[in-house]
Structure formats: structure tokens, C-alpha cells
Amino acid sequence: MRKLYCLIAFILIVLLILPTIFSDYILGIFVMIFFYAYLGQCWNILTGYAGPISLGHSLYVGIGAYISTKLAMDFGIPPWIGMWIGGTGAALVGMSIGFLGFRFGLRGIYFVLLTIAFAEIGRLIALHLKPLGHMMGLFIDFKPGWTNFHFRGNLPYYYIGLGYVVFSLIVVRALEVSKWGRYFVALREDEDAAESLGINVFKYKMIAIGISSFMTALGGTFYANYIFYLHPTSVMSMWVSIEIIMRPIIGGIGTLFGPLIGSLLLTPLSEIARSYFTKAGLEGIHIVIYGLLLVVAVLFFPGGIFAFLKKILKPLMGDSKEI
Amino acid sequence: MIIEPSYILQLTVSGFLMGGVYSLIALGLSLIFGVMKVINFAHGAMLVWGMYISLTIMRLTGIDPFFSFVASAAGLFIIGYFIQRIVVNRIMTFHESMQVIAMVGVMMILENMAQIIWGPDPHSPHTKYSLSTVWLGGVMIDVPRLLAFWIAILIATLVFLFLKYTDLGKSIRASADNRTGALLVGTDVNKVYSACFGIGAACVGVAGALLVPLIPTSPHVGFPFKLTSFCIVILGGMGSLPGAMIGGLMIGVAESLGTIFIPSSLKQVISFSIMVLILLLRPRGLFGGKGS
Numbered sequence: 385m386r387k388l389y390c391l392i393a394f395i396l397i398v399l400l401i402l403p404t405i406f407s408d409y410i411l412g413i414f415v416m417i418f419f420y421a422y423l424g425q426c427w428n429i430l431t432g433y434a435g436p437i438s439l440g441h442s443l444y445v446g447i448g449a450y451i452s453t454k455l456a457m458d459f460g461i462p463p464w465i466g467m468w469i470g471g472t473g474a475a476l477v478g479m480s481i482g483f484l485g486f487r488f489g490l491r492g493i494y495f496v497l498l499t500i501a502f503a504e505i506g507r508l509i510a511l512h513l514k515p516l517g518h519m520m521g522l523f524i525d526f527k528p529g530w531t532n533f534h535f536r537g538n539l540p541y542y543y544i545g546l547g548y549v550v551f552s553l554i555v556v557r558a559l560e561v562s563k564w565g566r567y568f569v570a571l572r573e574d575e576d577a578a579e580s581l582g583i584n585v586f587k588y589k590m591i592a593i594g595i596s597s598f599m600t601a602l603g604g605t606f607y608a609n610y611i612f613y614l615h616p617t618s619v620m621s622m623w624v625s626i627e628i629i630m631r632p633i634i635g636g637i638g639t640l641f642g643p644l645i646g647s648l649l650l651t652p653l654s655e656i657a658r659s660y661f662t663k664a665g666l667e668g669i670h671i672v673i674y675g676l677l678l679v680v681a682v683l684f685f686p687g688g689i690f691a692f693l694k695k696i697l698k699p700l701m702g703d704s705k706e707i
Numbered sequence: 708m709i710i711e712p713s714y715i716l717q718l719t720v721s722g723f724l725m726g727g728v729y730s731l732i733a734l735g736l737s738l739i740f741g742v743m744k745v746i747n748f749a750h751g752a753m754l755v756w757g758m759y760i761s762l763t764i765m766r767l768t769g770i771d772p773f774f775s776f777v778a779s780a781a782g783l784f785i786i787g788y789f790i791q792r793i794v795v796n797r798i799m800t801f802h803e804s805m806q807v808i809a810m811v812g813v814m815m816i817l818e819n820m821a822q823i824i825w826g827p828d829p830h831s832p833h834t835k836y837s838l839s840t841v842w843l844g845g846v847m848i849d850v851p852r853l854l855a856f857w858i859a860i861l862i863a864t865l866v867f868l869f870l871k872y873t874d875l876g877k878s879i880r881a882s883a884d885n886r887t888g889a890l891l892v893g894t895d896v897n898k899v900y901s902a903c904f905g906i907g908a909a910c911v912g913v914a915g916a917l918l919v920p921l922i923p924t925s926p927h928v929g930f931p932f933k934l935t936s937f938c939i940v941i942l943g944g945m946g947s948l949p950g951a952m953i954g955g956l957m958i959g960v961a962e963s964l965g966t967i968f969i970p971s972s973l974k975q976v977i978s979f980s981i982m983v984l985i986l987l988l989r990p991r992g993l994f995g996g997k998g999s
Contacts, residue, residue: 437804488987492803493746493945497937498986501979504934508976622930626811633808668819668827668926675815682809683797 388697396550403542411538417651418545419606424631424643425552426599431629432638433556433565434592435572436485437492440499441600442624443506444474448601449608449619450516453524456532463533467605471598477506478597479590486589491575500622507620521615524608533609541610548606549644552599556640559595568592572638600628634681636690645689653677710967713845718963720846726959727856728914728921732932733939733951734863735910741883741946742903745795748810750936751929752817753908757783757915758924759825765832765919772834773854776916780862780909786817787908791901822926829923836920855917862913863952866906870948879903883946931975935962938978942985944992953994 403411423445431437451473452466461469485498510516517523528534535541559565567588570578579585608614618624635646657670685692732754739747747753757779764775790813798809836850870876878899882889890896922928939958943950958978965977985992 431804437807439807484983484987488990490986490990494941494986494990496746496803496807497941498983500934500937501982501986505976505979505983508973508979512970512973622934629804630808633804637802637804668822671815671819672823675812675819678812678815679794679809682801682805682812683794686801686805 399546400543403539408538411542413652413655415538415541415545415610416655417647418542418549419603419610420627420631420651421644421647422545422548422552422606423600423603423628424635424647425549425556426596426603427628428632428637428639428643429556429559429568429599430592430596432632432642433559433572434568434589435575436482436589436593437496438499438593438596439496439622439625439629440481440501440503441597441628442620442622443499443503444478444597444600445604445607445624445628446506446510446616446620447474447477448604449614450510450522450604451601452605453522453608453614454515457524462531463605463609464531467602470605471601474601474604475594475598477502478593482590482593486586500625503620503622503625507616510616510620516616517614521613521618524612524614526612533605534612541606544606548603553640553644555595555599560640564588564591569638630678632688634678634685634689636688639688639690641693642688642690645693649689650677715964715967717846718966719960720843720848721852722960722963723956724848724852724856724959725921725963726956727859728917728955729932729935729939729959730952730955731859731863731914731917732911733936733943733955734866734948735907735914736936737940737943737946737948737951738866738879738910739904739907740940741948742879743791743795743799743900745799745806746810746937747907748807748933749790749814749817750911751931751933752814752821753783753786753911754915754918754929754932755821755924755926756786756817757912758919758928759821759915760912761916761919762830762832762924763825772916772919773858776858776862776913779912779916781912783908783912783915784905788901788905790908791904792897795904796897796900818926818929825926827926829925829928831923832919834920851920855921858917859914862910866910867948869906875899875902879906935975935978938982940992941982941990942992944994947992947994950992950994954992 402414406414423441427438427441448467448470451470452463455461455466455469456463481499481502485495490498511519526534528536559568567578567583570581570583571585571588575585604619607619611618631646631650632643633646634650635644636642654670654674657673661670661673681689732750735753736747736750739745739750757776760779760782761772761775764770764778765772794809794813798806801809834851836854839850840847841850841853842848870880875898878889878894879902881892882894882896882899882903886896889899918924935958936955939954940951942957943952943954958981961977961981962974965974969976
């Protein structure tokens, strides 16, 4: 394990130094890598560790983005404070959905459809709310400065994004070795068996969805202050949820590094494909290729890429089964 | 607010007729789910292919979508058959989230292939009867809608008869009821699965052709229909075919009547709310047999 921690520290130092040699464009790609790795990790807490499959995480991204942005625009509260309020709001919504779903015993595909339904209802309502810019969307005034969370260039976002990823890795690692995390995995593996051993299934699922939706909303604040434009179709549609779940699934669901590895692979690929094929005048082809990759990845690496990397990393970890 | 009874009747009728097309889309989804236990996230993209096949035939030969739906059905049967053979057959035992990702991948491929082939712009072809209407006791009925409704009901009836009386249909029903049992008595499950996915896809292909005169055809138009058909399938009961039919008509009427109170761009909120209520109170749906 110690060797592995050394490797992680080394990678982290490399990532801290990297911006000095990379151009702004590549830093922008890294910002998106970190952003999706972070959101994937948040989703991973709920689905990868505790089990209930959510396809409605865009709802929490939207809640976090809109609450922190509206607080900043109308009341002058910096996003750094507003993000925690947004997170609390998202956690309340997430736990309400969780309460309904878990109390009524929805599992598998039924819970998936419940989360889709709530996310779509949220998107449609946001689309019709005047304070959120109605159909036009919400433009955020650019006011550079640390307190406003607005910066010129990608460099500050790179470090903030990296901070987000490190934060999520620490949270998930802390969960993995804690009692809660063990209970989560027990729920995922066999809910009935876990319950018969005296684990309060409902309580631990609620904790999982609470943490997951809270952290997802923090990512929403980052998105709002990076893009400067919010529209329910771009932050709350089902596409956002699909983008969120792709990376951890390709990387390795229910693993600490799965979301990050998945994002390192998929995000640059989608960016390169997009810029290359849009230039060639073949719009849509990049999504076809992206779709093909997803199908191939699911068919040939059903355990995720991380399962393969694990074998390579084995000498570093010894016989430890901690990871 | 005073609402004329004739206005309500008008909305009910037009919603009911649209519900016929919804029913056919949901029938395909329910058939696929009932047998393969996989949610077909590519259902909306298949609908779009059905629309474009019939639109292209209309452009090239002038044959009306209300006849060329046969070609859409055949085309979609082939697409469905190969999706089952290449993708779905291998992911049936996977974790549900993996299945979702694979089907989303198929959806992205189909939807954007349509965009590459036919371009991103919407098309609304003109037919002789596009704007023609008939009056029935104070209610105005669009002819295309009425035709679409009856063809949808006809095709659905044919699917029911096929499942009830043919050998292949019986094998499909047997595999839906009890996969292991069907295997034990020597059913060629691969053939049954491919045929079943093909028929489900053909249903949605017909629905696509019927929609051509009603809504503009564009590559991304299938998405809301897919979400609505999820609601219908939950309302009627996952895997229940009569449930899909009746659920489709109910959702059609509910969405149409909802436009009295809320803007029509919000009408999907009604179907989603119905879905949430059904999920919580009766997850097996109104017509689902076994609890799930």
C-alpha cells in the first residue's frame, strides 16, 4: 500500500507541475477531465459503492449550479459560500427522492426510471422559471477575482478542478476504510443478506444518496463558473447524467480510481474526436465513434479498465485487498 | 376560467388518437423488455430511423407514409435483429448499469448515423390530406391523426395475433414467462430473442412512419417519445403488452388534457408525474401480473 501511496503522490506532483509546459487549450481539456472525474466519483459513491443506480444526477448538478449562481447574482454571496448552500439543497432533494424510492422498495431498473423521471421534471420546470432565464438561459456576468470564482484562462480552473478530484478521492478513500463504506458494499452485494445481518439498509442508502447529491452539486457550481452560461438543456438534460455515469463505468464501477481513469481515457477522446471531425465537416461522426467505443468497452471490458490496471499495479500493492 | 365542454372533448379525442401511436411505440419497448429484460435506450433513435425510411421513400417514389410503413417495419426489423445479435445478446447477464451504457452507445450510433445520412434539418413533407379534417359531432379530427391511429391499432392487433397463434410467437411468450423453462423444452432462445427484438423494433418503425405527416422529422426528435414510452410501460406494467396499449391511450389523453392547465411544452411533466406515482404505489403497473 505504501508504494501505491508514493505513486499517487508522484502523480499528484506531476499534475501540479504540468501546467507550466501545457498550452491553455490542453489545460482546458484537463479541466474537463477533472470535472467529469469528480462528478463520476460522486455518482460512484451512490451506485458504485451502495448499489442503487441513478440516471438523474444532472438534477443535482443543476441545483448546485443554479442555487450558487442565483445567490451570487442577486444577493452578492460568493459562490465559495453559495456552493455549500446549493449542496445542501441538492442533498435535500436527493434524499427526498431516495426516501420515496427506498421507502417503497424500488430496486434496479425501477429506481433508474424514478431518478430519470425526477431529473426530467426538474429540467422541464427549470426551463419555465422566469428567474432562471426562461428559455433563453442564464448568462453570468464575468467579474474576475478569487471571491467571484471567475478567472481569466484555464490555469486557476485547472488547480481548482484538481482540488475537487483530490477532495473526492479523499472522501471516497475515507468511506472505503470506514464502517459506512463497508456497509455500502454489503448493500450493493446483497441487500437482503445485509438486512438480515442487522444493517439498517434504508439509513445507509439515504446516507449514500445524501453524500453523493451534495458533492455533485458542488461540481455544478464549478461548471457554472467555468462556462458562464446556464441552460436547463445543457446542465440538466439526461445527456449530462449519461456523461457522468460513462466514465466510472468504463474506468471501473465501485473502485477508487475508476472514475479518474475513465475520465482520463474518455474525455480527451471525445474532445479530439469533436474538434477533428467537426473541422472535417462531418458533424455527428464523433458521437458515432464515441458510441461505438462505449459498446466495445462494455462488451470487452465488462469489469472496467481498472480491473486490468489492477493486475499491473499488483506488485505495488502486495497482497493487500484494500483497494 | 370557463372551459367549454366541446374543447375538452376535442382535446380528449386528439390525445386519444395520438395515444394510439404512443401505444405502438410502448408495445415495442414492452415486448423487448418482457423477453430480454433489457431497457431499450435506443428506442427513440429507432423511431427516427422509421421516420426517415418512410420519408425517403416518399421523396423518391411519392409513396405515402401510410403505405410505406411496411418498408419502415422491414428496415427496423433488420436493424433490431442485428442489434440483438451483436450487442444485446452479450449484455443480457451484465449489471444493469452496464446494459444502460451499451444501449446508450447504440442510441448514439443510430441517432447520429441518421444525422450524417439525412442532415440535421427538420423536414415536414406536404401530403394531400395534411391539413384536411373531418367533423364528427362538433369535434374536429385531423385525417392524418385518424389514419395513424387506426394503422397503429391494426399493427398492434397483428402483433397480438402473431404472439398468440404462431409457433414463434408462442416461443416468445414462453421465453418471456420463464427463460429457463423455455430453454429446458428446447427453444432456440437466440432465434427467439432476435425475432423478438426485431418485432419490437418493427413496431417502433411503423410508429415512426405514421408520425411523418404529424410532426417534423429530425434526427433528435425521438428522445421525448422514448421517455414518454418509458412512462407508458411503467403505467401499464413492465412487459405487459395490453398494459402498453391501454397505458399509451391513457398517457395520450392525459398529456392532451393537461395542456388546459399548463403550457404544452410542459406536458411531459404530467406523464413523468404519473410514472412517479405508479412507481411508488404500484410498481408492477396497472396491468402487470406478478409483483417485481
